[in-house]
Amino acid sequence: EPEVTQTPSHQVTQMGQEVILRCVPISNHLYFYWYRQILGQKVEFLVSFYNNEISEKSEIFDDQFSVERPDGSNFTLKIRSTKLEDSAMYFCASSSGENTEAFFGQGTRLTVV
Amino acid sequence: GESVGLHLPTLSVQEGDNSIINCAYSNSASDYFIWYKQESGKGPQFIIDIRSNMDKRQGQRVTVLLNKTVKHLSLQIAATQPGDSAVYFCAESPGNTDKLIFGTGTRLQVFP
Numbered sequence: 476e477p478e479v480t481q482t483p484s485h486q487v488t489q490m491g492q493e494v495i496l497r498c499v500p501i502s503n504h505l506y507f508y509w510y511r512q513i514l515g516q517k518v519e520f521l522v523s524f525y526n527n528e529i530s531e532k533s534e535i536f537d538d539q540f541s542v543e544r545p546d547g548s549n550f551t552l553k554i555r556s557t558k559l560e561d562s563a564m565y566f567c568a569s570s571s572g573e574n575t576e577a578f579f580g581q582g583t584r585l586t587v588v
Numbered sequence: 589g590e591s592v593g594l595h596l597p598t599l600s601v602q603e604g605d606n607s608i609i610n611c612a613y614s615n616s617a618s619d620y621f622i623w624y625k626q627e628s629g630k631g632p633q634f635i636i637d638i639r640s641n642m643d644k645r646q647g648q649r650v651t652v653l654l655n656k657t658v659k660h661l662s663l664q665i666a667a668t669q670p671g672d673s674a675v676y677f678c679a680e681s682p683g684n685t686d687k688l689i690f691g692t693g694t695r696l697q698v699f700p
Contacts, residue, residue: 479631506686518632518677518690531687566631573686574620574639579631 477501479580481567487586488557496552496583498567507550508568508577509542511535518566524550557587596675598695607665609694611678616659618680622688623652623663627674635663635676665696673698 480499488494500507509521522532524542541553550569554561564584570577601607613621619640624632638645638652638661645652651664661678675695679688 508687510688510690517692518679518688520687520689523687525686531685533687570686574681576622576634576637577688578634579624581629581631 477578479567479569479578481565481580481583483583484581485584485586487588490559490587491556494554494557494585496554496565496567496585498550498552498580499548500550500567500569501571501578502548504569504571504578506530506570506573506577507542507544508570509552510566510568510579511563512566512582513563521552521565554585557585559587561585562587596693596695598697600697600699601668603668603670603698603700605668607663607668607672607696607698609663609665609676609696611661611663611691611694613659613661613678613680613689613691615680615682615689616656617682617684618689619683620681621652621654621661622679622681623650623661624677624679624690625672625674626677626693632677668696668698670698670700672696 482497507524512518520533522536523530539555543551564582566582567580568577622637623635626632636647636652649666653662675693677693678691
């Protein structure tokens with residue numbers, strides 16, 4: 476069964492450092508997303524990406540965040556200068572169309588110290 | 589990947605009983621709804637979805653009911669099994685967007 480894969484599963488970084496979270500969406504999907512889940516809270520939308528550009532972003536997704544699809548398979552989330560409050564689980568998701576089933580990866584647990 | 593949820597509502601059911609998990613959604617413009625299951629250390633897993641032109645949809649052992657009048661969504665799980673133990677999230681998608689807005693989640697505990 477096709478699945479969304481994310482690496483690493485756990486990333487520890489010092490405050491102020493840049494991190495790149497990586498995702499390989501399902502191969503025939505066209506819509507890509509990043510969500511995050513702070514411990515004990517609900518899953519929050521960060522950004523959606525379609526046709527090589529951001530289609531929507533939330534207030535959380537400020538200029539410290541960026542996304543990229545550098546090749547035909549990877550989808551990355553970069554945080555330029557991490558803050559303590561960026562500590563969370565980050566989930567990548569992909570779907571084949573708008574308002575269709577979104578498949579989620581297993582997540583990357585980011586810990587900023 | 590779990591929502592530890594110190595304040596997470598919890599539903600405890602006996603194995604074999606039916607479970608009903610409820611969700612109130614916020615946006616009257618939402619036209620697509622999904623239920624996700626999240627097990628400890630894993631990402632959300634799709635269970636079933638429903639569009640706003642329907643009020644009921646059935647899957648294998650699961651049924652989703654949508655009441656647009658009161659903006660209420662429910663997930664019914666028949667013959668609940670220990671493997672159903674997880675946190676369940678409803679999510680809505682407003683009509684002019686493809687993002688998902690997640691609810692706070694309900695923890696389902698199944699005991700023998």
